[in-house]
Amino acid sequence: MSEAKIQFYKGPAGGWGALRSVARQLLQHRIAAKGSRTLLSANQPDGFDCPGCAWPDRQHASSFEFCENGVKAVAAEATADRATPDVIARHTVTELRGWSDHALEAMGRLTEPLVYDAHTDRYRAIGWDEAFAIVARHLRALPSPDEAIFYTSGRTSNEAAFLYQLFVREFGTNNFPDCSNMCHEPSGMGLKGSVGVGKGTVTLDDFELADCILIFGQNPGTNHPRMLGELRAAARRGARILSFNPLRERGLERFADPQSPVEMLSGGATTISSDYFQLKVGGDIALLKGIIKHLLQLDDEAVARGSARVLDTAFLAEHTMGFDALRADIEAEDWALIERESGLSAERLRHAAEVIARSDKVIACWGMGITQHRHGVGAVQMIANLLLMRGMVGRPGAGLCPVRGHSNVQGDRTMGIYEKPSAAFLDRLQAVYGFEPPRAEGYDTVGAIEAMRDGRASVFFAMGGNFAAATPDTPTTWAALQRCALTVHVATKFNRSHTVIGREALVLPCLGRTEIDEQAHGIQHVSVEDSMSMVHLSAGINAPASPHLLSEPMIVARLAAATLPDSRVPWMWLVEDYDRIRDHIEVVFDDFKGFNDKVRQPGGFRLRNTAGERVWATASGLAEFHVHAIPTDTAVHRAKAAAGGEGMAGMVFTLTTVRSHDQYNTTVYGLDDRYRGVFGQRRVLFIHAEDRARLGLLEGAWVDLVGAAPDDDCVREAEGFRLVDYDIPRGCVAGYYPETNVLVPLSSHAVGARTPTSKSIPVRLRPARSVPEAA
Numbered sequence: 001m002s003e004a005k006i007q008f009y010k011g012p013a014g015g016w017g018a019l020r021s022v023a024r025q026l027l028q029h030r031i032a033a034k035g036s037r038t039l040l041s042a043n044q045p046d047g048f049d050c051p052g053c054a055w056p057d058r059q060h061a062s063s064f065e066f067c068e069n070g071v072k073a074v075a076a077e078a079t080a081d082r083a084t085p086d087v088i089a090r091h092t093v094t095e096l097r098g099w100s101d102h103a104l105e106a107m108g109r110l111t112e113p114l115v116y117d118a119h120t121d122r123y124r125a126i127g128w129d130e131a132f133a134i135v136a137r138h139l140r141a142l143p144s145p146d147e148a149i150f151y152t153s154g155r156t157s158n159e160a161a162f163l164y165q166l167f168v169r170e171f172g173t174n175n176f177p178d179c180s181n182m183c184h185e186p187s188g189m190g191l192k193g194s195v196g197v198g199k200g201t202v203t204l205d206d207f208e209l210a211d212c213i214l215i216f217g218q219n220p221g222t223n224h225p226r227m228l229g230e231l232r233a234a235a236r237r238g239a240r241i242l243s244f245n246p247l248r249e250r251g252l253e254r255f256a257d258p259q260s261p262v263e264m265l266s267g268g269a270t271t272i273s274s275d276y277f278q279l280k281v282g283g284d285i286a287l288l289k290g291i292i293k294h295l296l297q298l299d300d301e302a303v304a305r306g307s308a309r310v311l312d313t314a315f316l317a318e319h320t321m322g323f324d325a326l327r328a329d330i331e332a333e334d335w336a337l338i339e340r341e342s343g344l345s346a347e348r349l350r351h352a353a354e355v356i357a358r359s360d361k362v363i364a365c366w367g368m369g370i371t372q373h374r375h376g377v378g379a380v381q382m383i384a385n386l387l388l389m390r391g392m393v394g395r396p397g398a399g400l401c402p403v404r405g406h407s408n409v410q411g412d413r414t415m416g417i418y419e420k421p422s423a424a425f426l427d428r429l430q431a432v433y434g435f436e437p438p439r440a441e442g443y444d445t446v447g448a449i450e451a452m453r454d455g456r457a458s459v460f461f462a463m464g465g466n467f468a469a470a471t472p473d474t475p476t477t478w479a480a481l482q483r484c485a486l487t488v489h490v491a492t493k494f495n496r497s498h499t500v501i502g503r504e505a506l507v508l509p510c511l512g513r514t515e516i517d518e519q520a521h522g523i524q525h526v527s528v529e530d531s532m533s534m535v536h537l538s539a540g541i542n543a544p545a546s547p548h549l550l551s552e553p554m555i556v557a558r559l560a561a562a563t564l565p566d567s568r569v570p571w572m573w574l575v576e577d578y579d580r581i582r583d584h585i586e587v588v589f590d591d592f593k594g595f596n597d598k599v600r601q602p603g604g605f606r607l608r609n610t611a612g613e614r615v616w617a618t619a620s621g622l623a624e625f626h627v628h629a630i631p632t633d634t635a636v637h638r639a640k641a642a643a644g645g646e647g648m649a650g651m652v653f654t655l656t657t658v659r660s661h662d663q664y665n666t667t668v669y670g671l672d673d674r675y676r677g678v679f680g681q682r683r684v685l686f687i688h689a690e691d692r693a694r695l696g697l698l699e700g701a702w703v704d705l706v707g708a709a710p711d712d713d714c715v716r717e718a719e720g721f722r723l724v725d726y727d728i729p730r731g732c733v734a735g736y737y738p739e740t741n742v743l744v745p746l747s748s749h750a751v752g753a754r755t756p757t758s759k760s761i762p763v764r765l766r767p768a769r770s771v772p773e774a775a
Helices: 015-028 032-039 068-077 093-097 101-105 128-141 158-171 185-195 204-209 227-236 261-266 284-305 313-319 323-331 335-342 346-357 376-388 409-414 423-433 445-454 474-482 552-563 578-588 635-643 689-694
Strands: 114-117 122-125 148-152 212-216 240-244 254-256 275-277 362-366 399-402 459-463 486-491 504-509 526-529 534-538 653-658 684-687 702-707 717-725 732-736 761-767
Touching: 114 128, 128 459, 128 486, 128 504, 128 552, 148 158, 148 445, 158 409, 158 423, 158 459, 158 526, 158 552, 158 578, 185 376, 185 399, 204 227, 212 227, 212 346, 212 376, 227 240, 227 254, 240 346, 275 346, 284 323, 284 335, 284 346, 284 376, 335 346, 362 376, 376 399, 409 526, 423 578, 445 474, 635 761, 684 689, 689 717
Parallel strands: 148 459, 212 240, 212 362, 240 275, 362 399, 459 486, 486 504, 653 732, 684 717
Antiparallel strands: 114 122, 114 504, 526 534, 653 761, 684 732, 702 717, 702 761
């Protein structure tokens, strides 16, 4: 483990630092030789889909692409460490609940099903038949199927997700909270309203053609390292890359490709962002309205000169509606308000607009820095407005690109993991399978927590993920889970959620993406959909970590067979050969016609994207502009207005949560955040040096964070964070999650999407009551 220190990182993203990190990961998990072989099979025709992220691979059949993120995920899954029942039973669940996320992750792979023993407060081994019987008994005893919650992680394959939603709907509920609810739900909702489809419209080929790439609220160097390869190539051929992000992130500044001999041997690097705009946290709508306002002015100037228009007037006339309303709103917007709320000057915003106006092919990318805000849906639709006014949707080299995280989060939603299913989809299920699916909308993630908290749900089943760590409002979420009669988690490794349990609890170990899945008809492939709608096969190459592991499709099938003995669905027959599952998917989803044939083509196949074809599946049949006011009454605004003072008691900051570089979602692989200069620790708070000095504190001082939302009815505290000077706008601070999730009220979520507002939390700082033992 690294020594706890703060040391400015001078190098580029990638480079030798990434290679050294890879070597440490392979040695840490004692899989150096095996790990190298495994890595070379990632994203290959006969290999497995990298579980690291949803960024696509060029044809999913090309040469190996180095990715530090993927290495960490693969090494962690292929680890030689085993969390056997005996290893886990050495500690009570109460004791394990006090461990760090990193320590829980380091226990290694689960090997057998576990059941909680309340008398000893420990887990013990249990047979699969008995485990499924316990779940089935609880489910069948519920007064209503709606008292069960079925969570889904984005790592679940298409085949497992399809069977899962089919089982749950035949059981009788649409309670499908998933990780999308907590991250890119505003992208889906916003894009559906703007262009008729909740997915991005671009492919990797478009990145080769774009002459301008906009990046909003995203840190690809840590969260999607393979994206840096596309950005590097674009920058080297002269494309302008404009980054809009509150924090200076090394991956958006410079990148050295570990597969480039010239850069590695020369110590060189490629500049990624041609311009970097450090807006205030939460200033996205103001920023976008300022850019659009300048674009309208530039268009007016072009008309006056008789030169080429900035607006694509032919596209606007043929394909859109609502532009006049947007123009009127933008022209009436006050520059003082735009500058105050965005944190950027009108001159800086004009520069961004001029670059965009001169570009013929523009791609807009964004991450959770856009979506996890009160007005995340509005920010997504303002990005769509920006591109639509220039006709940049449905054009080669241009389009919308929400960059999703989990490797199959988009595919799970395609397969029907959604709490608000369409009537047409339910009608198709009824026609194919002969049962009446539930028609009432189910619970999303926030709704599921509320239901468990209020006693309206008592069984929680999680297909992967780490619900207790990923969710907001930690005290409320944990109390809600602990109120359940039964909690069940399907997982590859022991994590925080397995310590926050109901009166009864099970942990069911499954195969990992890297492992051979052999069923009655031989070795099986699963399929996944990346963030650009490419569907391809994935097959593991490693022997399973334990002979007791089941695949996710098999777990779903056996659970369905135990719970629904009179079902007409041939559950066990389906999982003998996953081609049979894909045949059923093809019958339910028209876009998957010929699924088994198409997915075996080199690189798989791309699902139809109507917006990319300029076919608009909106209510109007046109792409729609949406008007959104600049937010001026958020919890942060109200908290700052109520404070109005100096010193620690009077200053309110906007906290945004981030991942460290040794972290993927809630999985903590290590305690370093190399690019931000943090080593051997996680309880740090990034702050502008002038703000720290204004508080009268030295760099390295320890503080507690206290929630400052004026309408919150409880005291929220996160204790023991070390101040680190960082290039971040004044009035803003940043800290890692899940440590800061306690500060996010359950009631604070995005309008129209109910995604927790984890990127804009009002907080105060106070001197730490105690310093963490590890400090």
